[in-house]
Amino acid sequence: MNDETLNVQLQPKQYKSAVKPVWCPGCGDFGVLGSITKALAGLKVQPENAAIISGIGCSSRMPTYLSTYGFHGVHGRALALATGLKTARPDLTVIATGGDGDGFSIGGNHFLHTCRRNPDMTYIVMDNQVYGMTKGQASPTTEPNWQRGKLTPAGTGINPFQPLAIALASGANFIARCSSSDSNGTARILMQAIRHPGFSMVQVLSPCVTFRPEQREWKNMLIAAPVAMQATSDPAEAARLLLTDEGIYTGILYVGERPVYQPKLESSIDDIAEFEEEFRI
Amino acid sequence: MKLQALSIALTGSGGSGVMTTGSLLLEAAAKAGWYGFMSRSAGPQIRGGEAAAVIRLSSEPTESPDDSFDLVLAIDPDSMTRFATEIPLRADSLIISDAEAGRRGGCLPDVPGQVLDLPMKKLAKTIEGGRPNMIALGAIARVIGLPEASIYSVFEKILKSKGPDVIEASRACVQAGFNAGAGLPVIERLTAAADLDTERWSITGNEAAGLGAIRGGIRFVAAYPITPATELLEWLAASLPRVGGVLVQAEDELASINQVIGASFGGTPALTATSGPGLALMTESIGLAVCAEVPAVILDVMRCGPSTGIATKSEQSDLNIALNGLHGDAPHLVLAPTSITDCVFTTQWAVHLAESLQTAAIVLSDQSLGQARAIVKRPPDISFLTRRLVPESFEETYYRYAVSGSGGDSGVSPMSIPGQAGGQYTADGLEHNVAGAPSSMPEDHYAQLEKRERKINEFEYGQHWADLEGTGTTAVITWGSATGPVREALSRLREQGEDIRLISLRLLAPERPLEMAAALEGIKRLLVVEQSHSRQFYRYLRAAYDLNAETRLFNRPGPLPFRPNEIIQQLAGWVGEVTT
Numbered sequence: 093m094n095d096e097t098l099n100v101q102l103q104p105k106q107y108k109s110a111v112k113p114v115w116c117p118g119c120g121d122f123g124v125l126g127s128i129t130k131a132l133a134g135l136k137v138q139p140e141n142a143a144i145i146s147g148i149g150c151s152s153r154m155p156t157y158l159s160t161y162g163f164h165g166v167h168g169r170a171l172a173l174a175t176g177l178k179t180a181r182p183d184l185t186v187i188a189t190g191g192d193g194d195g196f197s198i199g200g201n202h203f204l205h206t207c208r209r210n211p212d213m214t215y216i217v218m219d220n221q222v223y224g225m226t227k228g229q230a231s232p233t234t235e236p237n238w239q240r241g242k243l244t245p246a247g248t249g250i251n252p253f254q255p256l257a258i259a260l261a262s263g264a265n266f267i268a269r270c271s272s273s274d275s276n277g278t279a280r281i282l283m284q285a286i287r288h289p290g291f292s293m294v295q296v297l298s299p300c301v302t303f304r305p306e307q308r309e310w311k312n313m314l315i316a317a318p319v320a321m322q323a324t325s326d327p328a329e330a331a332r333l334l335l336t337d338e339g340i341y342t343g344i345l346y347v348g349e350r351p352v353y354q355p356k357l358e359s360s361i362d363d364i365a366e367f368e369e370e371f372r373i
Numbered sequence: 374m375k376l377q378a379l380s381i382a383l384t385g386s387g388g389s390g391v392m393t394t395g396s397l398l399l400e401a402a403a404k405a406g407w408y409g410f411m412s413r414s415a416g417p418q419i420r421g422g423e424a425a426a427v428i429r430l431s432s433e434p435t436e437s438p439d440d441s442f443d444l445v446l447a448i449d450p451d452s453m454t455r456f457a458t459e460i461p462l463r464a465d466s467l468i469i470s471d472a473e474a475g476r477r478g479g480c481l482p483d484v485p486g487q488v489l490d491l492p493m494k495k496l497a498k499t500i501e502g503g504r505p506n507m508i509a510l511g512a513i514a515r516v517i518g519l520p521e522a523s524i525y526s527v528f529e530k531i532l533k534s535k536g537p538d539v540i541e542a543s544r545a546c547v548q549a550g551f552n553a554g555a556g557l558p559v560i561e562r563l564t565a566a567a568d569l570d571t572e573r574w575s576i577t578g579n580e581a582a583g584l585g586a587i588r589g590g591i592r593f594v595a596a597y598p599i600t601p602a603t604e605l606l607e608w609l610a611a612s613l614p615r616v617g618g619v620l621v622q623a624e625d626e627l628a629s630i631n632q633v634i635g636a637s638f639g640g641t642p643a644l645t646a647t648s649g650p651g652l653a654l655m656t657e658s659i660g661l662a663v664c665a666e667v668p669a670v671i672l673d674v675m676r677c678g679p680s681t682g683i684a685t686k687s688e689q690s691d692l693n694i695a696l697n698g699l700h701g702d703a704p705h706l707v708l709a710p711t712s713i714t715d716c717v718f719t720t721q722w723a724v725h726l727a728e729s730l731q732t733a734a735i736v737l738s739d740q741s742l743g744q745a746r747a748i749v750k751r752p753p754d755i756s757f758l759t760r761r762l763v764p765e766s767f768e769e770t771y772y773r774y775a776v777s778g779s780g781g782d783s784g785v786s787p788m789s790i791p792g793q794a795g796g797q798y799t800a801d802g803l804e805h806n807v808a809g810a811p812s813s814m815p816e817d818h819y820a821q822l823e824k825r826e827r828k829i830n831e832f833e834y835g836q837h838w839a840d841l842e843g844t845g846t847t848a849v850i851t852w853g854s855a856t857g858p859v860r861e862a863l864s865r866l867r868e869q870g871e872d873i874r875l876i877s878l879r880l881l882a883p884e885r886p887l888e889m890a891a892a893l894e895g896i897k898r899l900l901v902v903e904q905s906h907s908r909q910f911y912r913y914l915r916a917a918y919d920l921n922a923e924t925r926l927f928n929r930p931g932p933l934p935f936r937p938n939e940i941i942q943q944l945a946g947w948v949g950e951v952t953t
Contacts, residue, residue, distance in 0.1 A: 109799075111810045111811075138794070139794075139797055140791065140792055140793060140794040140795070140796065140797055141791070141792060143638075143639075143791050145635065153811075155799045156799045156801070156809075156810060156811060159797055160797055161791040161796075161797050161798065161799075162797075162798070162799030162800070163635070163638055163665070163799065163800045163801075164799055164800070164801045164802060164803060164811075165631065165634070165658075165661055165665075165800075165802055166631075166657055166658055166660075166661050166802050168627075169627060169628070169631040169658060172623070172627065172628040172629075172631030172632050172635065173631045173632070173634060173635035173638070174635060175621070175628070175632050175635065176593065176595060176621075176631065176632030176633060176634065176635025176636040176637075176638075176639075176643070177635035177636060177638055177639045177791075178635075179593070179619060179621060179632070179636065180592070180593045180619075180635070180636035180639045180640075180641040180643070181636075181639035181640070181641070181791060181792075183792070184639065184791055184792065201624055201625060201627075201628075202624065202627075202628055204624075205623075205624035205628070355614070355619040355621075356614070357592075357617045357618070357619060358617055359615065359616050359617035360614070360615050361615045361616065364587055364588060364616060365754075366615075367584060367587065367612060367615075368574070368751070371574035371575060371576045371580070371584075372572065372573075372574060372751075373400075373403045373404065373573045373574065373575055373748065
C-alpha cells in the first residue's frame with residue numbers, strides 16, 4: 093500500500109463519490125462499499141493515492157462510487173489493468189474489485205497468473221454465485237443443481253469453482269473470506285489485506301437479493317473460522333480447511349510470505365543516446 | 374547515379390549456420406564501406422530445417438530486394454529446392470554448391486545459372502572445429518571482392534559468445550575458403566564505397582521499433598511471445614531497465630494490452646507488441662483505450678494470416694483489422710513504417726501521437742521489416758514537444774472528459790494522473806459524461822463520440838502523414854514494406870528519364886483527405902501496390918479518398934516480396950519504353 097498517509101483521518105463517507113449506485117435495494121455490495129471506505133479511512137490512505145480497478149458486472153461498478161482514482165475497464169480484465177498500474181506505479185494503493193463471473197470465468201486466466209505473480213495489491217471479489225447484470229445466469233461458483241438460470245434450466249451439472257483453494261494453489265499470499273453483512277468485520281480484514289505485502293485475495297459473500305433471494309440467509313450460515321485455524325502460514329493446513337469447510341468459514345484463512353513482484357524502476361544510464369552504441373558500425 | 378548492388382542467397386539446412394554466415398557477411402561488408410540488408414527465410418522448425426539468408430549489398434542505402442540473385446551459396450544442395458521460388462536466378466547467376474554434401478549427392482533443383490563446385494565439407498574437415506559455412510564465407514569474399522580482413526574485424530562482435538576456439542577455427546576456415554575461391558569467377562559489381570565517414574548503423578526493424586519506442590518515452594511494456602515480434606520484445610526486455618522501465622511477460626495478449634492501459638492510466642507511456650493473432654485478441658481492449666482516452670501503443674509485426682497463417686513470413690494483411698477491427702465508433706490512430714530505418718521514426722511518432730491525443734495507436738510493421746537487418750545511415754533523433762496534457766491545478770470540480778475548456782476546442786482534455794490531489798476520476802469503458810460518471814444519455818454519447826473523433830481529426834500531423842517523392846502525372850501509391858521495391862523501381866525509371874511520383878502512407882488513420890488531394894493533384898494514372906490477397910489497401914483507398922485517376926492495382930499475398938521489375942512491368946503503357 094501507499095506509505096504516505098494522512099495526518100488527519102477522513103470519515104469513511106469522504107471516500108464515497110456523489111454518484112448513486114445502480115445496485116438493487118438490499119444488494120450485498122452496498123455493505124462492501126461501506127467496508128472499503130472504512131478500511132481506507134482506517135488506514136488513512138490519501139484518496140488520490142488509491143486506485144480502485146474493476147471489470148464488468150454489478151460489483152465492478154464499485155470505482156465510480158468512490159472518491160479515489162478508479163478504472164472501470166472491460167469484462168474480466170481488472171487484474172491485468174491493476175497489475176500494469178501497480179507495476180508502473182508501486183507507490184499507489186491498488187485494489188481490484190469485481191464479481192465471480194468477471195474474476196473466475198472470463199477473467200480466470202488473469203486470476204491464476206496474478207496469484208502466481210504476487211503483485212502488492214488486494215483483490216476483492218463480491219461472490220453472489222450468479223450473473224446479476226445480465227439478469228440471472230449461473231456463474232462459475234453456482235451450485236450444480238441451481239435450476240433458475242435460464243441458460244441452464246436443468247442446472248449446470250458441473251462443480252463450482254473454488255476460488256480460495258485455487259488462489260492458494262496458484263500462489264496468493266493472503267487469503268480471506270468475509271460476509272457483506274458484517275461491514276465492520278470485512279473492513280478489518282480489508283485493512284490487513286491491503287497492508288499485507290503481495291497479492292491478497294478476499295472473497296466477500298455478497299448476496300444477490302434479486303436473482304438469489306435465498307442468499308439473504310447467508311448472514312445466518314457464515315461463521316468465523318475457529319481461531320486455531322485462522323491465519324495459518326501452512327499451505328497444507330489452509331488447503332484442508334478451504335477444501336472441506338463448504339465455504340462457510342470467514343476470517344483470514346492463509347497468510348504467506350512469498351516475495352512480492354515488483355521490478356525496480358531505476359535508470360542506469362544518463363542518456364538514451366547510449367543505446368546507439370550497440371548499432372554503430 | 375545507378376545503384377551498384379549485388380544479391381546473394383545462402384541456403385542451408387539442419388543448423389548449417391547460414392544466418393551466422395549471413396550476419397558476418399553483412400557486418401563485414403558494412404566495415405568495408407558498403408550498405409545492404411539481410412532478410413531471413415525459414416520454416417517453422419525451431420532447430421534444423423531449411424533456412425536461407427538473403428542479402429543485398431550496395432553502394433548506397435537500399436531496402437529493396439533485387440529482381441534476381443547474382444550468387445547462391447548452397448552450403449547443402451538439398452536445401453536449395455525449398456527456396457527455388459524465393460530465389461529467382463538468371464542464366465549468368467553463379468551457384469556455388471558442394472557435390473559431396475547432401476543426401477542426393479549434390480543434386481540441385483532445375484534452375485538457371487552456372488553451377489560451380491566447392492568442396493566445403495571436405496575443406497572444413499581439414500581444420501579442427503571447421504565448418505562448411507565459414508568456408509563458404511571465405512569463398513564469397515573472394516568472389517565479390519570483399520577484403521578478408523573486414524570479416525575478421527567482425528568476428529569478435531558476432532561470434533563472441535561462441536568462444537575463442539570457434540573464432541580461431543572460423544578464421545582458418547574463412548582463409549581456406551578465400552584461397553579455394555581463387556579458382557571461382559569474380560563478380561565485379563561493387564567498388565569499395567567511400568562512405569566510411571558517415572555514421573552508419575546495423576539494425577533490424579524490430580530493434581529500430583524498440584529504439585523508437587524508447588526515444589518516444591515508452592517505459593512500460595507488457596507482451597506475450599509471438600513470432601515475428603519476439604525479437605522486438607527481447608530487445609526491449611534488456612533495454613527498458615536501463616532507462617528505468619520494465620517489460621512484463623504477460624499471461625496472454627488480453628493481459629498485455631490491459632496491463633499497458635493500466636500502466637498508462639498511471640502516467641507511464643506504455644506499449645505492447647504482437648502479431649496478427651495477438652492483435653485480434655486485443656481489439657476489445659484497444660476500444661477501451663479509445664473510450665477511456667488512455668494513451669496506448671500497439672505494435673503489430675504482421676505475418677501471413679488468417680488464423681495462425683504462416684508465422685515466419687511477411688504479409689500486409691492486418692490493415693483491415695487495424696483500421697476497422699474495433700467495435701462501435703472508435704476513432705484511433707493507425708501508422709505504418711515505410712522502411713527498416715523508418716521503424717525508429719514511425720514508432721516514436723506513434724508514441725508522441727498516442728500520448729498527445731490520449732488514444733490508441735496501432736503501428737503496422739511486418740516480418741520483412743522486423744526480422745531484416747540493414748546497414749543504414751544513423752536515423753535522426755527527432756524530439757517532439759507535445760506530451761500528454763496533464764492538469765497543473767484543479768478547479769473545484771474536475772471534468773476529466775470535458776468536451777471543451779482548458780484543453781481548448783482540440784477535444785483533448787487534461788488527464789490527471791493518480792497521486793494528483795483533486796484530480797480523482799474513474800476512467801471508464803462505459804459511455805460517460807464529462808465527469809466520467811457512466812451515462813446512457815444520448816446527448817452524452819453524442820458529445821463524447823464527437824470529442825474523441827475531433828481530437829484526432831483536427832490534429833496537425835504535418836508532413837509526416839506520407840512519404841511523397843518525385844513529380845509527374847503518374848503515381849504509385851503504397852504503404853509499409855512494399856515501399857522499398859516501389860522506391861527502387863521509381864528510382865530506376867528516373868534514371869531513364871521517367872518521373873513518377875511515390876505516395877507512401879505513414880498515417881493510415883485518421884484519413885487525411887486534404888493532404889491526399891494535394892498529393893494527387895495533377896495525377897492522371899495511379900498504380901496501387903500492396904501485399905494482400907483481398908485488396909485491403911485498395912479498398913481502403915477507394916473508401917477513404919477521391920482517387921480521380923485511371924487506377925491499376927498490383928496486389929499479391931505474402932510471403933514473396935515485390936521486386937522492382939515487377940512494379941515497372943505494371944506501369945507498362947504508362948511510361949515510355951523501359952528496359953527492366
